[in-house]
Amino acid sequence: MNFKEVKVMELAKITTKGQITLPINIRRQLNLKDGDKVAFIENDGQYTIVNPTMLAFEKIRNAMEGEAERLGLKDVDDVVTMIKELRNEKKEGEE
Numbered sequence: 001m002n003f004k005e006v007k008v009m010e011l012a013k014i015t016t017k018g019q020i021t022l023p024i025n026i027r028r029q030l031n032l033k034d035g036d037k038v039a040f041i042e043n044d045g046q047y048t049i050v051n052p053t054m055l056a057f058e059k060i061r062n063a064m065e066g067e068a069e070r071l072g073l074k075d076v077d078d079v080v081t082m083i084k085e086l087r088n089e090k091k092e093g094e095e
Contacts, residue, residue: 022049030054 010023022032030051032038039052073079 010026012020012023014020022030022038026049027033030038030049031054032051037052039050039055041048041050041055068074068079071082073082
């Protein structure tokens with residue numbers, strides 16, 4: 001890591017119990033509220049704090065990449081139509 005290129009955003013102090021308080025600006029950028037959890041991502045000895053909800057959405061998005069095209073969904077109307085069809089199929093199967 002080239003420390004000349006590093007921008008220190010905020011500092012936090014570790015308590016005797018190993019706890020830190022995330023500065024308000026970082027909590028806002030990560031969209032974190034009271035009681036939320038954070039995830040620590042390690043990459044070559046560097047750690048990044050992330051909102052695990054956003055991490056989960058990113059994983060889902062990556063997993064779903066190309067599915068709309070595969071299913072022939074071109075716009076929101078196509079998605080709504082598909083959902084209606086699936087709901088109708090489910091109702092018919094329950095009868």
